[in-house]
Amino acid sequence: MTNILMIEDDPDFSIFLGEYLERYNIKITNFEDPFLGLSANISSYDLLILDLTLPGMDGLEVCKEVADNYDIPIIISSARSDVTDKIMGLQIGADYYLPKPYDPKEMYAVIQSLLRRKKKSNKLQEQRDSIFDFDKRTNSIYFNKEQLALTQAEYEVLICLLENKNAIVSREQIVNNSESLSDSYSKSLDVIIGRLRTKLNDNSKNPKYLHSIRGLGYKISQ
Structure with a gap:
């Protein structure tokens, strides 16, 4: 389930939107008081929907506070039509500005778009942080940021394992994905x-990266 934090002083509107999004397995938790919203364990939510006209604190202040301290997509949902508010909101950290009134279908589409973007960004960050990286366009594999010198067979085996990182890959699957190999029972x-273990400086008796899983195949991890 997708959990969304909403800071909106119109409870009827938050209930209306929440009931619509619930059919898509999206749960909204709304706070009418922005101060309560800011103390609501924001990092546990997937996204924030934020009104601008709030009691005791302007929504733009809330937006800046959240953007400065949390990695969470922010949608400003406001009836304030001043273009200055829109520009300011986007400049201080909002990801989207959706003026009221709007069809809840549009809000759903925006939510899906931002969550996809965040997922893609997280995946790219994981790849950048990875000990292994590869570029299939140039048949290149990098280990600790340095390109490995590999034969064609070594490349085919290693790329098959990397594309299934942290999963056990059978000998048959490796052979079927490696043009240089023909028999899964061959030595x-x-x-x-x-x-490959030698080039990765990996100890076969106590491997850190390339693991042999008895009777099942191989697994690469980091």
Whole structure:
């Protein structure tokens, strides 16, 4: 379920939107008081929907506070039509400005778009932080930011494992994805695995990266 924090001083509107989004497995938790909203464990939510006209604190202040301290998409949902508010909101950290009134279908589409973007961004960050990286366009594999010198067979075996990182890959699957190999029972795969361990400086008795799973296949991890 997607959990959304909403800071909106119109309870009827928050209930209306919440009932619509619930059919898409999206739960809204609304706070009419912005101070309560800011103390609501924001990092546990997937996204924030924020009104601008709030009691005791302007929504733009709330937006800046959240953007400065949390990694969460922010949608400003406001009846304030001043273009200055829109520009200011986007400049201080909002990801989208949706003027009221709007069809809840539009809000749903915006939510989906922002969550997809965040998921893609997180995935790219994971790849950047990874010990392994690869570029299939140039048949290149990098280990600790340095390109590995690999034979074609070594590349085919390693890329198959990397594309299934942290999962056990059977000998048959590796062979089927490697044009240089033809028999899953052949010792040639074991020889290649041994050469890869050498190039990764990985101890076969206590491997850190390339693991042999008895009777099942191989797994690469980091």
